[in-house]
Amino acid sequence: MARTPRTPPGSPFVGNVLRFARDPLRYLDAVRDAYDDPIVRLSGPGGDVYLVLSPELVRQVLVDADAERRTRRDGGPGDPGYVKADLRPELTEPFLGEGLLNSEGGSWADQRGRLDPAFYAPALRGYVGSIREHTARIAEDWRGEPDRDVHADMTDLTVRVIAETLLGTELDAGDVATVEAAMDDLSESFGPSLSRAVLPSWAPRRRPAGFDRAIEDLDALAGRIIEGHRTPDPPADVVTTLLAAADAGEIAERRVRDEVVTLLLAGHETTALVLTYAWFLLSGDESGATTDRLHEEVDALDGPPDWEDLDSLPYTEAVVNESMRLYPPVWALFREPRGDARLGDYRVPAGTPLILPQWAIHRDGRHFEDPLSFRPERWLERRPTETAAYFPFGAGPRACIGRGFATVEAKLVLATLAREFDVGVHEGKLDLDVAITMRPEGPVGAQVSTRSS
Numbered sequence: 001m002a003r004t005p006r007t008p009p010g011s012p013f014v015g016n017v018l019r020f021a022r023d024p025l026r027y028l029d030a031v032r033d034a035y036d037d038p039i040v041r042l043s044g045p046g047g048d049v050y051l052v053l054s055p056e057l058v059r060q061v062l063v064d065a066d067a068e069r070r071t072r073r074d075g076g077p078g079d080p081g082y083v084k085a086d087l088r089p090e091l092t093e094p095f096l097g098e099g100l101l102n103s104e105g106g107s108w109a110d111q112r113g114r115l116d117p118a119f120y121a122p123a124l125r126g127y128v129g130s131i132r133e134h135t136a137r138i139a140e141d142w143r144g145e146p147d148r149d150v151h152a153d154m155t156d157l158t159v160r161v162i163a164e165t166l167l168g169t170e171l172d173a174g175d176v177a178t179v180e181a182a183m184d185d186l187s188e189s190f191g192p193s194l195s196r197a198v199l200p201s202w203a204p205r206r207r208p209a210g211f212d213r214a215i216e217d218l219d220a221l222a223g224r225i226i227e228g229h230r231t232p233d234p235p236a237d238v239v240t241t242l243l244a245a246a247d248a249g250e251i252a253e254r255r256v257r258d259e260v261v262t263l264l265l266a267g268h269e270t271t272a273l274v275l276t277y278a279w280f281l282l283s284g285d286e287s288g289a290t291t292d293r294l295h296e297e298v299d300a301l302d303g304p305p306d307w308e309d310l311d312s313l314p315y316t317e318a319v320v321n322e323s324m325r326l327y328p329p330v331w332a333l334f335r336e337p338r339g340d341a342r343l344g345d346y347r348v349p350a351g352t353p354l355i356l357p358q359w360a361i362h363r364d365g366r367h368f369e370d371p372l373s374f375r376p377e378r379w380l381e382r383r384p385t386e387t388a389a390y391f392p393f394g395a396g397p398r399a400c401i402g403r404g405f406a407t408v409e410a411k412l413v414l415a416t417l418a419r420e421f422d423v424g425v426h427e428g429k430l431d432l433d434v435a436i437t438m439r440p441e442g443p444v445g446a447q448v449s450t451r452s453s
């Protein structure tokens, strides 16, 4: 008999989902440590939300259920499969629309097939020049002014790279400021993304202040990016591919805007966060052993790393992987079953939102030895894909399309800057804001100095 998951104590009226929403990361840690259960039920006025704490069940949702559904004849018994749980539809729709992150079914599959080639190795190789150029620009800034906000610098770098490489557009400082202000407003608007469970279904769902302006600004920028491609000789990039599909009637006109906004935001914010967290973690490495080992690797290069050097940077990659373990930019995924489902020993009623939290699973001592220590070496011994307990890019068919892009970019940026600079982040602890991504609450101040000095 399938069971219903246990539920941690909460108030009789608003359940425990509010406790989660108030401080999701601390709550996740506490529930994981107090319960050995693979699934825990949170309850709120808007209904139940299941928290999945077992890596095997996460894999079941993201990978196996999908495979099972594909191989089954329609209408047969078995796992109904899962779709993304949209906990703030009143915000997601105007923001991401039918973009790749948010679409489902055939509409998603066609679009993924259309965009995949822009993320294959030959395409990635073509983006390296832009990554190197913008990293060199940041290095120049660091030489001139050593008092930095590394999160702002990494964001400036990654947003310009994504716009230039995938969207064929050079952004100016004003555009970068617009995107970042929009990101701040959107993060604030989404909060911990749980209103569907926190609010009863009849409660009015207002859009927070700042949300509409953020969307207007992003729409205007996306419009300019798209217009810039309506020339006789447009660049061979994602926007041109999408416009051709729209002109051929394969996708709606609006879809081009949705994808431009999706790629612009999903393609820079997360990578900037990984780099920021990597600098933070390296700064906190008191023995200096991790930094020494990183230096040893990057100093062996003949110059700033290029595409050909990527394979010579295993330790740099391990630093990136370990940073994403401790500080996953995407802290949780959200899914819901299409119909009544069974997950492990548990019954999951149709439509119950599931939280699959990278944050809690990546920091679980049952899966990682000494889980709170920053130890990149662990990724020299085992590959990130070897364990279901590590999924910074998600898993299964909906896994991140930009995984290779992000890995190449993070390795090149980290290695290039680590060759020349020591980075000392001032704060010993980061206050984190939890929304769609997990971001530092304010600037991440750091002192940078050239290593020979």
Ligand code: HEM
Pocket (backbone or CB within 6 Å): 084, 100, 101, 102, 112, 162, 166, 262, 263, 266, 267, 268, 270, 271, 274, 324, 328, 329, 330, 333, 334, 391, 392, 393, 394, 395, 397, 398, 399, 400, 401, 402, 403, 405, 406
């Ligand atoms: C370290 C950097 C990154 C991290 C940690 C990250 C994380 C993720 C995760 C966890 C998902 C799955 C979401 C889900 O299953 O609900 C995802 C999907 C996605 N990511 Fe990334 N991402 C990163 C970089 C990028 C980059 C560089 C791009 C674009 C250039 C990108 C574009 C996307 C898109 C379009 C999707 C939706 C894919 C689909 O559903 O087909 N991401 N990302």
